[in-house]
Amino acid sequence: MSRIDVHQHLLPPAYTPWLRSKGVHAPGGRALPQWSPQHAIALMDTYAIGTGVLSLSTPGTWLGDGAEAAEISLRVNEFGAELVKDRPDRFGYFATVPLPDLDAAVAAATHALDELAADGVVLLANTDGVYLGHPGHDPLLAELDRRSAVVFVHPSELPAPPVPGLPPFAADFLLDTTHAAANLVLHGVPRRYPNLKIILSHAGGFLPYAAHRITAALVAETGRGYEEILQDLRGFWFDTALSGSPTALPSLLAFARPERVLFGTDWPFAPEPAVAHFTGEYDRYGGLDVAGHHAIDRANALALFPRFS
Structure with a gap:
């Protein structure tokens, strides 16, 4: 029971009905799953x-x-805080913030971190087509x-139409994360x-595979040095959710700093058969x-979440 899963989702009792009331039934092309503590x-025991x-x-x-x-962000964060209070050994939580409302996002983040003992904050790679790292996000x-x-x-879903027959979670999600990582470095956020300790989902999307190509583009755009930009891209943390395959995992490990790779599952949006497959690989x-x-299962995460020790 040693693993720390940094990529696991919750669907609080008030959240799923609210999404359905807004016509959201399959975000990212995946039907809303059942969830309970x-x-x-x-x-996790399995x-x-x-x-x-x-x-x-x-x-x-x-x-x-x-x-x-x-209002929904506050209710979700309070639910997460109570869950951790009840089972601090089994759960942590990343607080939700209502971007693109910047003032409300700052207020939600400070309240969750200062008053609700959140373990961090979750931010979507893009909100309404504005990618994380945009200068407007600087106050947050x-x-x-x-x-x-x-x-x-x-x-999140790309600010572009999906490809017919290919649900967004299959490939668009990976591109979305890659866009966000490049945009963060483009605007100098890591420096x-x-x-900030920034974790990229799903092994950073396409970033490990395309890092040198992205670096060359950012050098041309910014005039900064090649190695400087490459090191900024390598400076993120990466989780292994849906990325334990014989092709994705070697690419991640060849690129990422070894102390910055973390275990993840993406459950329950990744159903248990998918968790079993990628964890087994x-x-x-x-x-x-x-x-x-x-190190991936536990030790690297303890550098970010020492309370789990």
Whole structure:
């Protein structure tokens, strides 16, 4: 029971009915799953997960109404705080903020981190087509930087029509995360806010595979040095959710700093058969020794979440 799963979702009792009332039934092309703390613990027990750090998936709480988004965010964050209070050994949570309402997002983040003991904040890669790292986000990022916060970046649907027959979660999510990572580096966020610990979902999307190509483009755009930009891209943390395959995992491990790779499942949006498949592939991967698996399973996460020790 040693694993710390940094990519696990929750669907509080008030949240799923609210989404359905707004016509949201399959965000990212995946039907809204069933969820409960009991089911989460049972899943974790099956896969040797001691603690799951919970977060909302896309679409978060912003559906166009700022006051409603702020209210739902507060209810979600209070639910997460109570869940952690009841089972601090099994759960952590990333607080939700109602971007693009910047003032409300700052207020929600500070309240959750200062009053509700959140373990960090989840931010979508893009909201209404504006990617994370846009200069307009600076007040929120500065507030999070002052608190040395962990920021979990989760993809959303692209600001473009989906490809018929290919649900957004299959490929668009990976591109969305890649866009966000590049945009963060383009705008110098890792250097301007060095206390942020930014986790990229799903092994960083396409970033490990395309990092050198993206670096060349950012050099041309910014005039900064190649190695400087490449190191900024390598400076993120990465989770293994849906990425334990024989092709994705070697690419991630060849690119990421070894101490910044974290275990993730994406349950329950990734159903249990998918968790079993990708976790099994990860467990069987011969490119990691026992110490390497332990680092990803637990030790690396303890640097971000020391309370889980």
